[in-house]
Amino acid sequence: xxxxxxxxxxxxxNEKNKSFAKVKDYxxxxxxxxxxxxxxxxxxxxxxxxxxxESIITFGKHLKVDSTAQVTSLDDNELSIATNLLDKQxxxxxxxxxxxxxxVAIAHKEDTNTYYVAGVDIGFRAVLRWIGLEHVALPxxxxxxxxxxxxxxxxxxxxxxxxxxxxxxxxxxxxxxERMRPEDLADYLEKTNIRNVNEIIDNLDEEFAANVIAxxxxxxxxxxxxRFASEKGAKLVTYLDPDEAVDILLTLTKEKxxxxxxxxxxxxxxxxxxxxxxxxxxxxxxINPEYITILSDDxxxxxxDKIASFIRESYFSYYIYILNNEEELIGAISLAKLLKESDxxxxxxxxxxxxxxxxxxxxxxxxxxxxxxxxxYALPVIEGHKKLIGIVRFDDLxxxxxxxx
Amino acid sequence: xxxxxxxxxxxxxxxxxxGPGLITAFADNDxxxxxxxxxxxxxxxxxxxxTFIPITIVLMITQEIxxxxxxxxxxxxxxxxxxxYGIRLTLLIFALLCFVNFGVILQDIGGLKAGLQLFxxxxxxxxxxxxxxxxxxxxxxxxxxxxxxxxxxxxFYAAYLIxxxxxxxxxxxxxxxxxxxxxxxxxxYLYTSIAVLGxxxxxxxxxxxNSYVKDKKLSIDKLKINQFEMYFGAFLTNAVSxxxxxxxxxxxxxxxxxxKDAATAxxxxxxxxxxxxxxxxxxxxxxxxxxxxxxVPLATAYAFSEFFGYEGSLDVKFSKSKLFYSLxxxxxxxxxxxxxxxxxxxxxxxxxxxxxxxxxxxxxFFFLYKIANDESLMGQYKNKRWQNYLLxxxxxxxxxxxxxxxxxxxIGF
Numbered sequence: 023x024x025x026x027x028x029x030x031x032x033x034x035x036n037e038k039n040k041s042f043a044k045v046k047d048y049x050x051x052x053x054x055x056x057x058x059x060x061x062x063x064x065x066x067x068x069x070x071x072x073x074x075x076e077s078i079i080t081f082g083k084h085l086k087v088d089s090t091a092q093v094t095s096l097d098d099n100e101l102s103i104a105t106n107l108l109d110k111q112x113x114x115x116x117x118x119x120x121x122x123x124x125x126v127a128i129a130h131k132e133d134t135n136t137y138y139v140a141g142v143d144i145g146f147r148a149v150l151r152w153i154g155l156e157h158v159a160l161p162x163x164x165x166x167x168x169x170x171x172x173x174x175x176x177x178x179x180x181x182x183x184x185x186x187x188x189x190x191x192x193x194x195x196x197x198x199x200e201r202m203r204p205e206d207l208a209d210y211l212e213k214t215n216i217r218n219v220n221e222i223i224d225n226l227d228e229e230f231a232a233n234v235i236a237x238x239x240x241x242x243x244x245x246x247x248x249r250f251a252s253e254k255g256a257k258l259v260t261y262l263d264p265d266e267a268v269d270i271l272l273t274l275t276k277e278k279x280x281x282x283x284x285x286x287x288x289x290x291x292x293x294x295x296x297x298x299x300x301x302x303x304x305x306x307x308x309i310n311p312e313y314i315t316i317l318s319d320d321x322x323x324x325x326x327d328k329i330a331s332f333i334r335e336s337y338f339s340y341y342i343y344i345l346n347n348e349e350e351l352i353g354a355i356s357l358a359k360l361l362k363e364s365d366x367x368x369x370x371x372x373x374x375x376x377x378x379x380x381x382x383x384x385x386x387x388x389x390x391x392x393x394x395x396x397x398x399y400a401l402p403v404i405e406g407h408k409k410l411i412g413i414v415r416f417d418d419l420x421x422x423x424x425x426x427x
Numbered sequence: 428x429x430x431x432x433x434x435x436x437x438x439x440x441x442x443x444x445x446g447p448g449l450i451t452a453f454a455d456n457d458x459x460x461x462x463x464x465x466x467x468x469x470x471x472x473x474x475x476x477x478t479f480i481p482i483t484i485v486l487m488i489t490q491e492i493x494x495x496x497x498x499x500x501x502x503x504x505x506x507x508x509x510x511x512y513g514i515r516l517t518l519l520i521f522a523l524l525c526f527v528n529f530g531v532i533l534q535d536i537g538g539l540k541a542g543l544q545l546f547x548x549x550x551x552x553x554x555x556x557x558x559x560x561x562x563x564x565x566x567x568x569x570x571x572x573x574x575x576x577x578x579x580x581x582x583f584y585a586a587y588l589i590x591x592x593x594x595x596x597x598x599x600x601x602x603x604x605x606x607x608x609x610x611x612x613x614x615x616y617l618y619t620s621i622a623v624l625g626x627x628x629x630x631x632x633x634x635x636x637n638s639y640v641k642d643k644k645l646s647i648d649k650l651k652i653n654q655f656e657m658y659f660g661a662f663l664t665n666a667v668s669x670x671x672x673x674x675x676x677x678x679x680x681x682x683x684x685x686x687k688d689a690a691t692a693x694x695x696x697x698x699x700x701x702x703x704x705x706x707x708x709x710x711x712x713x714x715x716x717x718x719x720x721x722x723v724p725l726a727t728a729y730a731f732s733e734f735f736g737y738e739g740s741l742d743v744k745f746s747k748s749k750l751f752y753s754l755x756x757x758x759x760x761x762x763x764x765x766x767x768x769x770x771x772x773x774x775x776x777x778x779x780x781x782x783x784x785x786x787x788x789x790x791x792f793f794f795l796y797k798i799a800n801d802e803s804l805m806g807q808y809k810n811k812r813w814q815n816y817l818l819x820x821x822x823x824x825x826x827x828x829x830x831x832x833x834x835x836x837x838i839g840f
Contacts, residue, residue: 109517111736124735126512154512224746331798 023140027102027152028083034063036089037079045068045085047104048128049096049139050181055348056139058128058265059100063087072096073138081130082122101185102137103128112144112190122150123190128176142190145173182185204230208237220249221301231287232261235270240278244273252278254287259294265310265418268297272307296411303382305389307410308419309403317370318352323365340399343410344373350408353377379404430501441791442682444575447639448490448653448660450722451632453581455486456668457719458538458689459531459780460626461712465692467619468672472680473600473609478620479669480605485821486661490636490816491791492799494657497640498650499808500798504637505733507798507810517734520790526632527787528727530780532762535723539716541690545709551767558759561721566752570642570741571645577721583714584667586707591670593704596677601669618782624825627665627787631726633791634808638729644739650808674708726757785825792822 026048029300033041047062049072057076065071077091102108103126108262112120125148129140143151150156157365184191202210209221211234219242231261235243235258247270257281259267271279271294283291293311300306314332316325325342342360346354363372378396380389380403393401393416497503502510525561538557539557540550552717554647562715565573600609636657645653657815675692678684678699687694689712732739796818799810810818 043557109513111506119732119738122509122734147519149514153518 023127023129023165024082025143025151027129027148029085030104032085034082035084037086037087039086042089043071044319045100046209048075049100049102050139052101052106052185054178054182055273055421056182058137058179059138060094060096062102078137080269081137106185107139107142107190110190112142120144125151139177141174143174147173170222184260204233205237207234212238212242220246222416223278226311228260229255232258236262236266240269240273241351243270243417247274248278252281252285255282259286260290263310264293264312268294268387269303269307272298293403300411305380305403305414306382308389308414308422309387310400310415310418311412313400313402313410313413315340315345315410318344318346318373319372320369321368322363322369324358324373325355325369326365329360339349341413342375343402343413344369345410349410350403351377351379351404352408354402377402381405382411385418387421389414390423393419429583431820434439445632446578446645446656446814447494448657449581449637449663450574450577450660450718451490452637452660453584453667454485454635454663454718454722455627455628455629455632456584456671456715457531457535457723458542458716459534459719460668461671462689463536463622463626463671465675465688465689467623468675469655469679469686469692471616471619472676473604474616475620475623475668475672475676477599477608478602478623479665481686481824482627483662483665484817485624485671485825486665487600487658488817488821489633489795490657490661491654492795492814492818493633493636494640494653495650495808496795496798497637498645498647498653498803500804501640501641501728501808502739503729503733504634504798506528507728507804508794509734509736521734523787524580524630524634524730526729527567527783529725529758529782530722531629531631532720532758533732534764534780535716535719535801536759538712538764539687539720539729541688542693542713542716543673545690545693545712550788555763557717558720558763561717562752562756562759565721565725565741565755566745568623568741571740573613574643577718580714580718584711584810586711586714586749587667587670587674587697590700590704590711591674591677592698593707594674594677594700596673601673601676608737621825625782625788627668628788630784630787631723632793633788634673634730635722635726638726638733642729642742642755643644671708671711674704678704711763712769712783712820722760724755724762727758728752788825789822792818792825797820 029045029048032045034043034045036042043063043065045061046064048058049060049062050056060072060074061078062070062072071093072095073087073091074094077088079086079088085409096102107126108123110123113276114122123142123144125143126136126373127140127143130137134311147156147159149231150159153172164197181191216346220237222233222248226234235246239244247258250258254279259271261272271282274282283294286294297306297309297311300309314328316328329342340357342356343351344354352371353375354377355369355373356419359372378392378401380392380401382403382405384403389401392398399416403412405411464475492740493504498509505521508520529585536554536558538556543550543553564576568576583813594817599742601785640653674696677693682699683694686695690709693705693708696708728751729739731737731754735736738748740748743751743810745752795811796815799805800815802809
């Protein structure tokens with residue numbers, strides 16, 4: 023692979039190894055593969071001619087061509103590296119500026135004997151390359167222990183259609199990312215390095231970012247939160263599921279954690295404080311404080327209304343819990359059952375009275391077994407005299423087990 | 428009735444485009460400018476007025492071309508240089524621009540410092556505070572608000588009008604010497620007039636006006652009124668510098684008082700024109716330093732983001748435009764550090780920076796010429812023939828004068 027900076031203005035040799043022109047430009051097709059089709063050579067001070075790429079005998083810094091090749095002209099869908107690609111502004115889909123094209127990489131495919139634009143170099147090393155200092159600078163980079171490599175964007179990242187319209191546009195972009203499912207984006211991010219992740223998360227909408235973070239593995243979550251300013255951390259925490267939030271908060275230093283907590287509103291702070299204090303118990307780290315409760319003499323209709331107002335995207339629970347006036351847990355009802363009943367029926371008539379519960383001290387194995395035996399997707403956790411303090415959800419338990427396998 | 432509504436419409440249109448021309452032009456009268464004008468006026472007296480017409484014309488022509496290029500192409504001068512001339516020339520121009528601009532920034536922060544000292548304000552404490560405020564303001568505020576703030580500051584230039592009146596000049600003689608030389612011209616006059624030209628028509632100003640008009644996102648139907656604003660700004664700026672020079676000539680030159688910078692000028696005119704005139708002169712210096720310290724680093728930052736394709740706009744948040752704002756911060760911090768060092772003579776820097784700027788200009792004019800005449804870029808808005816004549820004329824005169832003046836200075840005329 024060669025860079026355009028290394029090829030430009032180099033002599034063009036004929037079959038007898040005699041220089042007869044200089045390389046000025048390469049012409050390529052603006053499509054998904056960006057095949058080179060022609061090259062432009064300067065034969066005399068004022069004369070340039072275009073010859074087909076097939077006339078190349080040997081490629082590289084000492085270009086040898088068949089000098090008898092027919093001179094041609096440009097077709098409609100052909101673009102030139104020097105005028106349409108090099109030095110042009112690269113923009114993202116939203117039109118935001120990213121960087122300029124500092125150099126263009128050209129590669130040769132041996133088996134088909136074709137040449138194509140492999141990508142564009144947008145790094146600082148390309149700048150040095152143009153002024154002949156790339157190799158001078160390398161020892162300095164090494165001396166300061168900086169690992170550098172050319173910063174290439176692959177051709178696959180560039181929108182060929184936009185190039186014809188005169189702009190170098192990137193394909194992947196924040197908007198594209200936000201269209202992915204948070205779970206998939208998290209998987210994708212886990213394959214790249216943490217700096218990239220940080221940058222991408224920075225650009226996402228906060229609520230979406232929180233969903234993505236929730237799906238990252240613990241190491242990434244911790245590293246990210248260590249890098250975030252406390253304000254940002256606090257904002258994300260409010261969007262995260264409380265049990266996820268607690269897990270992350272617990273991996274941070276005490277100072278950072280209290281900084282973030284200090285920025286939360288009172289209600290959230292109290293909720294998280296409780297969860298953190300439960301976290302030392304066997305089941306505590308899985309407790310989720312988001313669930314729906316109603317009073318036993320409410321009607322089915324008002325229960326449905328409450329569900330409707332509570333539901334949000336990440337909501338995942340199939341039960342609502344019934345409390346008496348002393349706030350003790352006295353029943354539960356599944357959503358399916360609720361749907362079958364007419365609105366004016368009071369809840370206490372239809373609720374399930376012997377609720378399957380667990381305690382803070384219940385080991386996870388027992389909790390899992392209970393869920394399976396009674397076919398529950400969530401179990402309420404009670405403390406003292408039937409005081410409901412949260413629920414443990416099936417998905418959180420399974421995830422916990424999965425980590426141990 | 429119809430007349431008034433038409434007038435109102437015209438005024439509204441003008442207000443929509445006003446900004447770039449006035450602000451750039453007034454920033455040309457920065458602290459370095461005030462210093463150069465004062466020193467030149469104290470040294471050459473009435474003869475310095477001969478520079479008024481040529482400088483005004485050059486400023487009008489070049490600013491108008493810059494603004495027109497920005498409106499028509501939607502690109503800045505640095506964008507266009509990079510795209511047409513490639514990376515090597517870009518690096519060279521950027522290095523030159525950084526160097527010359529940094530000289531100007533030193534002048535401006537130095538002027539700000541000297542101005543504050545005139546009023547016995549603690550500079551160790553307040554100079555960093557003022558610059559910190561400036562950085563905060565530039566990063567946190569939108570384009571529109573920043574523009575309004577600077578337009579507001581330009582009103583303070585009226586201080587020079589009052590100090591000129593207080594100096595009780597011979598108005599008629601001043602006006603007459605704009606066209607008729609008062610006394611024979613010496614060789615070192617050339618060197619100084621290049622410096623005066625260089626502080627008014629600046630390399631950074633050319634980059635800035637392009638970027639700034641581009642950032643304002645004016646549509647092409649506003650081109651005519653934008654042109655008018657450029658011309659008007661150029662005229663007003665030079666009128667202000669003339670008032671400043673009148674105040675100096677009527678006092679210091681008449682009494683053969685030598686000065687070496689703007690702050691000593693402010694002190695030295697007090698015995699002749701009264702304390703109030705001196706104070707006003709000092710206030711003008713502070714404002715000039717502040718505007719310059721804001722605009723010139725901004726010009727470098729704009730040029731950098733255009734040259735290398737990074738996001739750079741006053742309307743973009745800090746997180747999206749980190750390099751742009753960081754570059755601004757680095758320049759003012761370095762400027763501050765240099766300024767607070769007591770050993771450095773800002774006077775030397777002032778004259779050198781202006782002179783280098785004068786040498787750099789013909790190169791910029793070359794780019795302006797090439798770009799403004801490119802039909803594929805400018806279409807029907809490309810340069811008219813008379814504009815080309817004037818532009819080339821300016822470049823030739825400046826190059827020759829810079830050369831002659833420079834040689835004169837070296838061999839010690």
